[in-house]
Amino acid sequence: MSQFQKKVDVVRTELVARDVFRLTLMAPEIVAAARPGQFVMVQIAENKDPLLRRPFSIHQASSEGLLQILFKVVGRGTELLAQCRVGEQVSLLGPLGHGFIMGDPGKACLVGGGMGIAPMFFLAHRFIEQSSSAGPRVMPRVILGARNREELEPLVIDFQSLGVEVLAATDDGSLGHHGLVTDVLKKLNLEPESTVYTCGPRPMMAAIHHLCKKENIACQVSVETTMACGMGACLGCAVPMKGGGYRHACSDGPVFASGELLWSL
Amino acid sequence: MESVKVRKDEVDLRVAIGSLELQNPVMTASGTFGYAREFEDFVNLRRLGAIVVKGISLAPRAGNPPPRVVETACGMLNAIGLENVGVERFIREKMPYLSALGVPVIVNILGDSLAEYSQIAERLASVPGVGALEVNISCPNVKKGGVAFGTDPQMAAAVTAAVKQSCQVPVIVKLSPNVTDITVVAKAVEEAGADAVSLINTLIGMAIDLGSRRPLLANIIGGLSGPAIKPVALRMVYQVARAVTIPIIGIGGIATAEDAMEFMLAGASAVQVGTANFVNPRASEDVLEGISAYVRQQKLESVRDLIGALRVG
Numbered sequence: 008m009s010q011f012q013k014k015v016d017v018v019r020t021e022l023v024a025r026d027v028f029r030l031t032l033m034a035p036e037i038v039a040a041a042r043p044g045q046f047v048m049v050q051i052a053e054n055k056d057p058l059l060r061r062p063f064s065i066h067q068a069s070s071e072g073l074l075q076i077l078f079k080v081v082g083r084g085t086e087l088l089a090q091c092r093v094g095e096q097v098s099l100l101g102p103l104g105h106g107f108i109m110g111d112p113g114k115a116c117l118v119g120g121g122m123g124i125a126p127m128f129f130l131a132h133r134f135i136e137q138s139s140s141a142g143p144r145v146m147p148r149v150i151l152g153a154r155n156r157e158e159l160e161p162l163v164i165d166f167q168s169l170g171v172e173v174l175a176a177t178d179d180g181s182l183g184h185h186g187l188v189t190d191v192l193k194k195l196n197l198e199p200e201s202t203v204y205t206c207g208p209r210p211m212m213a214a215i216h217h218l219c220k221k222e223n224i225a226c227q228v229s230v231e232t233t234m235a236c237g238m239g240a241c242l243g244c245a246v247p248m249k250g251g252g253y254r255h256a257c258s259d260g261p262v263f264a265s266g267e268l269l270w271s272l
Numbered sequence: 273m274e275s276v277k278v279r280k281d282e283v284d285l286r287v288a289i290g291s292l293e294l295q296n297p298v299m300t301a302s303g304t305f306g307y308a309r310e311f312e313d314f315v316n317l318r319r320l321g322a323i324v325v326k327g328i329s330l331a332p333r334a335g336n337p338p339p340r341v342v343e344t345a346c347g348m349l350n351a352i353g354l355e356n357v358g359v360e361r362f363i364r365e366k367m368p369y370l371s372a373l374g375v376p377v378i379v380n381i382l383g384d385s386l387a388e389y390s391q392i393a394e395r396l397a398s399v400p401g402v403g404a405l406e407v408n409i410s411c412p413n414v415k416k417g418g419v420a421f422g423t424d425p426q427m428a429a430a431v432t433a434a435v436k437q438s439c440q441v442p443v444i445v446k447l448s449p450n451v452t453d454i455t456v457v458a459k460a461v462e463e464a465g466a467d468a469v470s471l472i473n474t475l476i477g478m479a480i481d482l483g484s485r486r487p488l489l490a491n492i493i494g495g496l497s498g499p500a501i502k503p504v505a506l507r508m509v510y511q512v513a514r515a516v517t518i519p520i521i522g523i524g525g526i527a528t529a530e531d532a533m534e535f536m537l538a539g540a541s542a543v544q545v546g547t548a549n550f551v552n553p554r555a556s557e558d559v560l561e562g563i564s565a566y567v568r569q570q571k572l573e574s575v576r577d578l579i580g581a582l583r584v585g
Contacts, residue, residue, distance in 0.1 A: 011313070055499045058343060058346055233339050238553065241350070242355050244340075244341075245337070251334075252334045
């Protein structure tokens with residue numbers, strides 16, 4: 008068994024910023040199997056409306072069996088999910104998909120934009136655990152971007168609590184660099200053996216892909232698509248590939264080497 | 273009902289689809305269960321009545337551009353575009369696992385011409401583990417063949433006859449609901465030799481995003497499935513049950529044992545669980561357990577007592 012369908016307890020709900028919520032769920036089986044970049048499908052309602060589960064990348068998976076998802080209210084499903092209260096239960100399916108392929112923490116650069124920051128936290132955490140178990144702590148580089156300080160600051164503080172230095176970028180300049188995460192990434196002048204791990208809006212990931220390609224740096228992207236099942240059955244989550252044809256975000260991804268994907272849509 | 277034995281302490285859930293005897297009436301619907309292995313962590317696959325796999329064509333198909341799925345009220349629209357690995361890869365890579373399960377595998381087949389249907393049927397008929405073929409004449413997503421075969425009774429009959437001539441296994445014809453009178457097509461395929469019919473396939477539908485003024489599917493139109501279509505499906509099963517004498521497999525919004533048994537009352541000998549698999553990957557086994565509990569609780573001699581037992585008037 009590597010995937011589970013479980014009714015789990017909601018143990019904490021947080022309003023992180025306006026319309027941004029974090030749910031903490033007690034899901035030991037899923038947590039034990041989870042890897043950064045994987046996701047869970049959350050059932051929103053038991054009464055068939057909304058019918059389908061919603062996919063969320065795993066934001067954090069703790070050794071105590073706690074699993075977190077971070078999401079912004081963008082529609083009816085997330086609106087209902089944001090109304091979840093401590094003590095209630097939700098049905099989780101996961102862990103699903105293939106996560107990031109983790110290399111040397113000292114050569115890792117994590118770039119998260121908006122809600123794409125969610126899986127980056129789990130990844131940063133695992134990188135730090137991995138390096139501290141292998142000797143002196145080596146921290147990955149982290150670049151986080153969002154619209155403004157209100158959205159970004161609480162998440163920056165979370166990363167800082169792990170001990171990592173965060174380079175911030177906001178659209179309005181209210182925190183860190185005034186502009187795109189790509190500007191910040193460019194200025195870092197990463198060495199060629201680096202790997203960039205990224206998740207965020209498609210234009211951001213496309214820009215990062217093109218930058219990495221030019222600099223000859225490996226880049227792994229976590230993509231987001233609509234999907235019905237999350238486990239390779241519905242084939243709804245088609246991702247166009249560079250060489251033609253499609254692969255599936257849920258079972259082949261959601262993480263892909265950026266060079267495999269078709270970016271010029 | 274000879275070849276499948278029932279133990280003393282178990283309820284009799286056996287049903288027959290032509291010469292194919294099933295240990296129970298619960299199948300999975302094509303296109304909602306992958307090639308079954310995807311569900312092995314959730315379902316004891318060996319318990320299912322039959323496994324119906326993703327529609328297979330002669331050559332592999334890449335499918336439609338995204339977005340391919342969109343949620344609607346109590347349902348979903350899909351325009352996957354019949355993406356599949358093609359018959360040769362299916363036989364080589366998927367059948368060994370499937371045939372080892374010991375459950376009849378029903379292969380859903382599709383083609384763009386009569387010759388293609390014949391060829392694929394011939395190729396699959398001799399593969400060990402293939403218990404029956406389900407002929408997809410009703411998929412609304414591919415412009416070339418699907419729609420014409422499913423909506424024209426003569427073409428539907430011609431496909432049925434072509435497949436029948438090409439194989440020895442039972443042939444189930446999956447009917448499209450996107451017709452004026454489904455009983456006409458049902459009778460036509462029965463006359464052409466179909467061993468059973470399964471219904472309904474998805475209803476053609478559409479969803480629009482007001483903000484962008486664009487369709488929500490790249491294909492613009494797609495097939496509606498899920499609980500939203502159950503009343504339509506029940507009605508069509510009821511009508512077809514009164515028009516033909518071959519067994520009917522009921523499909524359309526079945527998520528619970530209650531749903532399944534309603535289809536049996538309307539005249540279905542077996543059922544397929546479809547979209548529910550996406551929400552609850554254990555749905556097929558849940559339906560099976562619910563039917564079993566009902567038959568025991570109602571002290572029925574057999575689940576077959578439910579078939580067509582609707583009280584009217």
